[in-house]
């Protein structure tokens with residue numbers, strides 16, 4: 001995987017931005033902490049030197065000048081390392097005793113460099129917190145070097161830098177890992193799309209059951225690819241089936257026309273052969289009409305779905321007509337359209353009529369003598385349900401999706417009339433009206449159930 005791609009990934013960029021913010025916050029936090037440590041330690045050390053100065057001042061008051069001179073001298077000897085500073089200066093600024101070489105300017109509590117007798121170039125600092133004040137005509141200076149402060153500051157600084165470095169390193173590693181992971185998923189998607197664009201309709205993005213945005217997109221894309229491959233397969237099947245179904249009437253029309261021409265040449269009457277040709281062409285026209293009508297319905301928007309169609313009336317009228325046809329075929333067809341609930345839908349009256357006709361035609365055409373068809377229309381909550389149940393041959397479970405494909409027919413001998421477009425039309429019309437269609441077993445026979453939404457506001 002290209003490292004540049006991983007580093008420019010959204011996850012890594014987000015983590016990188018967060019790392020910058022973290023460093024900025026850490027610097028401010030560190031600066032405040034160091035300032036706080038400095039203030040507190042200087043205040044504490046200041047109290048300490050002030051106390052020591054006061055003890056010596058009390059000694060001076062109680063035991064006299066010479067006693068303090070000696071104490072300062074011995075204290076100065078004790079503090080050989082340069083951490084502690086103590087000295088007594090005379091009125092002429094000269095050092096009487098102690099380890100500070102020259103008297104610092106100013107009096108009171110001070111922070112600054114002192115010239116210590118034991119100063120070494122290796123010392124961390126020359127800065128002291130010290131108190132300088134008069135004892136009669138001399139000046140007593142007591143100080144404490146700021147090593148502790150600087151040591152503490154260095155420690156705090158190191159601790160913050162190290163923890164900051166570790167946190168940033170962890171963040172960047174996690175960001176790199178996440179970015180590499182998303183990139184792998186994106187590569188999967190890219191691969192699937194490029195394979196699809198090259199005509200492979202089987203390829204899918206691997207799903208890992210995750211819940212990230214990329215996982216959700218992958219799932220959606222797989223659904224989309226499923227639909228796309230179904231559509232491609234349907235289009236291929238439809239084209240093949242259409243060619244197959246049109247080939248026979250075309251062949252028969254060609255033969256009848258040839259026969260008519262031979263009859264003309266032989267001086268015989270060609271009317272019958274020409275009528276056969278016309279019938280075959282009429283069959284083809286019906287198929288084309290139905291297919292065009294299906295295409296138009298599938299392509300149409302919602303513009304015409306404004307009629308208020310009383311389905312009870314429409315179904316009752318058509319069922320009455322088909323009851324007569326069924327009777328001629330030795331079958332029976334009854335209907336129950338209910339009368340208490342309002343069974344009106346918003347839609348296109350012509351399309352809805354075409355839908356019901358196709359369903360009744362199927363029940364009668366595909367059933368044989370003795371077939372009993374029952375048509376019911378009812379209201380269930382916000383749905384209006386039309387059910388056409390027959391006791392004919394039914395449709396096996398495995399074929400219940402395929403019969404909706406244009407030109408798909410179950411009867412291999414093509415003994416029943418029809419082009420295989422009826423159910424495709426019915427589904428297209430139902431979906432155009434925001435409805436759905438399901439096929440179920442009637443044991444024996446088939447139940448076709450179309451559910452359409454009732455217009456809102458009607459009960």
Ligand SMILES: Nc1ncnc2c1ncn2[C@@H]1O[C@H](COP(=O)(O)OP(=O)(O)OP(=O)(O)O)[C@@H](O)[C@H]1O
Pocket residue numbers: 290358362363364366367390392393394395403408409410411417418419420421422423424446
């Ligand atoms: N009520 C039914 N009982 C048994 N089989 C059916 C029934 N309805 C449809 N089928 C099967 O489903 C196939 C597709 O039906 P569809 O209505 O799409 O086409 P068709 O009836 O063959 O032709 P068309 O409706 O275009 O005249 C039919 O050929 C038939 O095999």
Ligand SMILES: [Mg+2]
Pocket residue numbers: 358361362418420421422423
């Ligand atoms: Mg049909």
